[in-house]
Amino acid sequence: MTLRSPANRRHGLFAQLTLQQRFYVVAIVLLLPAVMLRTFTAFYPFLQTAYLSFHRYNPAFDHNGPVFVGLGNFQRMGADPVVQASISFTILFVVGATFAQLTLGLAVAHLLNASFRLRFLSRALVLIPWAVPMAVAALGFRWMFDDQFGIIPDLLRTLAGIEMRWLIDPNNAKLAVIAVAIWKSTPFVALVLLAGLQGIGRDLYEAARVDGANAWTSLFYITIPMLLPILITTGMFMIVWQLAVFDLPFLMTGGGPGFSTTVIAQKIYLESNSLNYGYAASISMVLVGIVAVVGVIGLTLFRRFDVSI
Amino acid sequence: MSQQAVLHPQAPIHERPGYRAALLARYGESVLIYAAFAIFVIVIGLPFYFIFSSSITPSTELFNVPPTYWPSVPTLDNYLRMSQSIPFLTYFRNSLIFGIGSSAVSVIAAGMAAxxxxxxxxxxxxxxxxxxxxxxxxxxxxxLVPMFQTFNTFRLVNTHHGLIIMMSSLMLPFTIITLVSFIKQVPAEIEEAAYIDGANTVQIITRVVLPLIRPALFTMFLINFIISWNELLYPLVFAHTVDTKTLSVGLTELTDPGSTYTKPWDMMSALSVFMIIPVLLIILFGQRMIISGLARGALK
Structure with a gap:
């Protein structure tokens, strides 16, 4: 390529380059800030985390820097009940919340897509849970679920006659934390699915109706298959994103009662605060490993269902 | 309906045959929609109602069994005490600097890269x-740990620009995905025409591309502002001074990590209301743009 720009009236290094080379220079300049930011806060620190995960490093004791321990940290995890509890709760949280978000999100998307007079209102309202700070939602619900002063136990008692203790019971506390995640993120899923619903042609439904399909058969034989690529993409996104959840359980239950609602991220936070940097790094690697496994499954599903990303 | 009206002209409308079926066929669906809408409004609205009513309930009444659903004497006392226990205005300013700075940097860097x-x-x-x-x-x-060490080395901990660097970087991937998909929809012919007319790269970007993608940039600015306004972890770990802490950190400072009964829900709800107001305003103002921006980023 020896094309030269017709408008080239300048001289100097840049002017002597071919058009193609100039494009490369422009591309590098344009990409530089983004690549530098990500390198500084993601790629480089991740390499350090990987390095630290094979070392014992507590700056309060190890004054000569990290000490190599091989797989020592990972063996220690095997004997740490909190790590195991946090991994199992994180998986329960992510699977339960994502499944409910997709199911309810599809229902809400239908509501947002239905033609009725208050539709504009429903589309404004649906953004609110997504937009409200997680800290506000977590603390607000923490108070609403309070076993003594909360309105949720009170409403359940007066309206449905259900007597339930939430945050002091390990299993119900798990349920409560997952419920808040569903409340907070279902609207986001619904908005994405709404965009998908709007892309399905009406003629498909009309043809199905002529052939005698009812609402349910239309849902299972038209809507869900047509939305499958979006459902998979959104589901994967929600799983990966929620695997790293921190602020919700941290503020709502503090990980308790006991360690029943401690997520992996909070365990990492606790170990980091105790200056066990090496151990925290190895738990981080486990978290990244889980994310990677989900990612690979996701990519396989993408290929299988011929989704273009 | 009209046929039935002819057959039974004198009968009251609800006694005519087929009335129920016709009613169900005609209004059944919309009754269902409005019922679903009502549930939707209650589920979404109840927490906000409760947070707001708590914020104007006197603290003596707030810790009642059964709980207070609406205060007998609404008061702004909680807001006053909240602003006295944490430097509310400074935190508010810090949140604005953090939110506007992070979203501006992320949109500019992502726009260039995209x-x-x-x-x-x-x-x-x-x-x-x-x-x-x-x-x-x-x-x-x-x-987090390696990042803290790096930021410490560069003296970026407890600074606004340090927080802006990490937050904007966090939001970059999603912003880039959204903007790439947007730019790909803009026909390249316009830029090619500008090249042929003798415009250089800088002119093409500032005069041709920028005006075309301005709506997308603005949408991403709003979305990223909301995300950084809500961010807790980074300010919690990297901001330890009054001059850098954000409102979300302030909210955790009000929380007494000790016993349940000492949690100052009166002040926390007041601060929560203040944290919700800006995002509510943005949603009212930019609802349509935000919905399209979120859907685009997640779909592509």
């Missing part, structure tokens, strides 16, 4: 795009 990735073919462009979007999956917490 243009290069969407329009310029160069070796390694796919690899860079993949690395940038895959890094969205890297959990914040997994790199």
């Amino acid at each position: 243009y290069a990735l969407a329009r310029i073919r160069f070796p390694g462009s796919n690899a860079i795009y993949l690395a940038l979007i895959l890094s969205v999956a890297l959990p914040q917490i997994a790199v």
Whole structure:
């Protein structure tokens, strides 16, 4: 390529380059800030985390820097009940919340897509849970679920006659934390699915109706298959994103009662605060490993269902 | 209906045959829709109602069994005490600097990168795009310790620009994905025409591309502002001074980590209301743009 720009009236290094080379220079300049930011806060620190995960490093004791321990940290995890509890709760949280978000999100998307007079209102309202700070939602619900002063136990008692203790019971506390995640993120899923619903042609439904399909058969034989690529993409996104959840359980239950609602991220936070940097790094690697496994499954599903990303 | 009206002209409308079925056929669906809408409004609205009513309930009444649903004497006392227990205005300012700064930097850096990735073919462009979007999956917490050490070395802890650097970087992948998909929809012919007319690269970007993608940039600015306004982990770990702490950190400071009964829900709800108001305003103002921006980023 020896094309030269017709408008080239300048001289100097840049002017002597071919058009193609100039494009490369422009591309590098344009990409530089983004690549530098990500390198500084993601790629480089991740390499350090990987390095630290094979070392014992507590700056309060190890004054000569990290000490190599091989797989020592990972063996220690095997004997740490909190790590195991946090991994199992994180998986329960992510699977339960994502499944409910997709199911309810599809229902809400239908509501947002239905033609009725208050539709504009429903589309404004649906953004609110997504937009409200997680800290506000977590603390607000923490108070609403309070076993003594909360309105949720009170409403359940007066309206449905259900007597339930939430945050002091390990299993119900798990349920409560997952419920808040569903409340907070279902609207986001619904908005994405709404965009998908709007892309399905009406003629498909009309043809199905002529052939005698009812609402349910239309849902299972038209809507869900047509939305499958979006459902998979959104589901994967929600799983990966929620695997790293921190602020919700941290503020709502503090990980308790006991360690029943401690997520992996909070365990990492606790170990980091105790200056066990090496151990925290190895738990981080486990978290990244889980994310990677989900990612690979996701990519396989993408290929299988011929989704273009 | 009209046929039945002819057959039974004198009968009251609800006694005519087929009335129920016709009613159900005609209004059944909308009754269902409005019932679903009512449930939707209650589920979404109840927490906000409760947070707001708590914020104007005197603290003596707030700790009642059964709980107070609406205060007998509404008061603004909680707001007053909240602003006295934490430096509310300073935190508010810090949140604004953090939110506006992070979203501005992320939109500018992402806009530049997205243009290069969407329009310029160069070796390694796919690899860079993949690395940038895959890094969205890297959990914040997994790199926190090394990041803290690096930021400490560069004296970026407890600074506004340090917080803005990490927050804007966190939002970059999603912003880039959204903007790349937007730029790819803009026909490249316009830019090619400008090249032929003798415009240089800088002119093309500022005079042709920028006006075309301005709505997308503005949408991403709003979305990123909301995300950074809500961010807790980064300010919690990297801001220890009054001059850098944000409102979300202030909310955790009000929380007494000790016993349940000492949690100052009166002040927390007041601060919560203040944290919700800006995002509510943005949603009222930019609802349509935000919905399209979120859907685009997640679909592509």
